[in-house]
Amino acid sequence: MELGWLLWGAAVLLLLPVLMELSPAVNFALRIGFYYLLFFVCSALTAPVCLLVNGGRTVKNMRIIKTVVKTFKYFFGLRFEVKGLENFEVEGPAIIVSNHQSILDMMGLMEVLPDNCVQVGKKELMYAGTVGLIIYLGGVIFINRKSTSSAKMVMAEVAKTMATDNVKVWVYPEGTRNCTGDLLPFKKGAFHVAVQAQVPVIPVVYSSFTTFYNPKKNLFTSGKIKVEVLPPIETKGLTSDDVSELTDRCYRTMRATLFRLSGRPGE
Numbered sequence: 680m681e682l683g684w685l686l687w688g689a690a691v692l693l694l695l696p697v698l699m700e701l702s703p704a705v706n707f708a709l710r711i712g713f714y715y716l717l718f719f720v721c722s723a724l725t726a727p728v729c730l731l732v733n734g735g736r737t738v739k740n741m742r743i744i745k746t747v748v749k750t751f752k753y754f755f756g757l758r759f760e761v762k763g764l765e766n767f768e769v770e771g772p773a774i775i776v777s778n779h780q781s782i783l784d785m786m787g788l789m790e791v792l793p794d795n796c797v798q799v800g801k802k803e804l805m806y807a808g809t810v811g812l813i814i815y816l817g818g819v820i821f822i823n824r825k826s827t828s829s830a831k832m833v834m835a836e837v838a839k840t841m842a843t844d845n846v847k848v849w850v851y852p853e854g855t856r857n858c859t860g861d862l863l864p865f866k867k868g869a870f871h872v873a874v875q876a877q878v879p880v881i882p883v884v885y886s887s888f889t890t891f892y893n894p895k896k897n898l899f900t901s902g903k904i905k906v907e908v909l910p911p912i913e914t915k916g917l918t919s920d921d922v923s924e925l926t927d928r929c930y931r932t933m934r935a936t937l938f939r940l941s942g943r944p945g946e
């Protein structure tokens with residue numbers, strides 16, 4: 680019996696590289712499956728450490744999470760080329776907004792995440808097993824995208840507490856993943872919070888993943904991701920009447936940067 684399993688295991692190990700070469704679908708499934716497995720296992724191992732070191736749900740756990748997640752890029756041959764980190768050095772809280780292409784964004788997020796920064800995430804993530812636990816412990820703010828009123832209430836609360844807690848809040852204004860190489864129209868919540876809290880908006884742009892990652896084409900290879908942190912956009916003196924213009928300005932700046940970083944001609 681054992682010999683049978685041994686032979687079977689050896690055959691799979693020998694065949695795997697061939698299978699991965701022959702079938703992009705196998706290669707994609709194995710790589711993305713390994714990514715989920717890393718999430719799942721590392722979350723299970725990191726949660727007790729967060730509880731031991733920091734005692735519970737606190738943004739301080741993001742330092743531990745960041746240290747672990749920053750190692751993931753080496754497993755997938757991904758490199759980050761970062762510019763503008765000095766733009767995070769604003770006095771006090773800020774709203775950070777970035778484009779959102781894929782679950783791989785978690786590596787890009789942790790590559791540049793400043794201290795004392797929590798993220799806004801869809802509440803469904805709370806139920807993602809051990810990952811839900813670790814993002815809860817990291818202080819992630821959960822919103823119900825299906826209920827604008829409740830999401831607005833949560834965001835209004837964020838606007839009130841981010842000053843006292845002195846935290847930055849990272850929001851993906853597209854509101855969903857989008858791996859097309861362009862930006863979806865921006866939701867306005869992040870910009871309402873920035874104006875309500877009178878804190879700057881700091882745009883962050885990641886170059887397009889399409890050269891190395893496309894689930895529809897079973898493409899997932901190694902690659903370089905350019906990241907640019909843009910200068911903060913002040914909101915002091917702005918009111919809710921200015922939110923649409925602020926959103927549009929941020930959208931245009933980020934879209935032009937996305938095209939530049941991705942080597943795509945601007946429109």
Ligand SMILES: CCCCC/C=C\C/C=C\CCCCCCCC(=O)SCCNC(=O)CCNC(=O)[C@H](O)C(C)(C)COP(=O)(O)OP(=O)(O)OC[C@H]1O[C@@H](n2cnc3c(N)ncnc32)[C@H](O)[C@@H]1OP(=O)(O)O
Nearest residue numbers: 721722725785798800801827830834854866867868869871
């Ligand atoms: C150790 C191993 C670890 C392994 C794990 C590794 C890493 C994980 C660890 C940590 C990191 C976790 C990070 C998780 C990130 C997850 C990211 C996501 O889930 S993205 C999806 C969720 N995010 C969002 O949706 C944010 C963007 N959405 C918004 O801000 C929306 O505006 C909204 C608040 C949800 C409302 O949604 P709606 O569709 O109604 O959007 P509109 O913007 O069109 O608003 C309609 C209307 O309301 C006005 N409005 C909006 N917001 C507000 C507000 N806050 N106050 C007042 N008014 C508001 C808006 O202006 C519109 O009105 P009008 O058209 O008249 O202007």
Ligand SMILES: CCCCCCCC/C=C\CCCCCCCC(=O)OC[C@@H](O)COP(=O)(O)O
Nearest residue numbers: 715716718719781782785807808810854855856
């Ligand atoms: C033994 C194998 C174990 C594997 C079991 C898997 C257990 C769960 C593992 C990983 C869960 C993935 C969630 C990690 C957080 C990723 C953040 C993210 O990118 O979420 C997507 C969200 O922004 C937008 O969602 P939509 O694009 O609107 O949809």
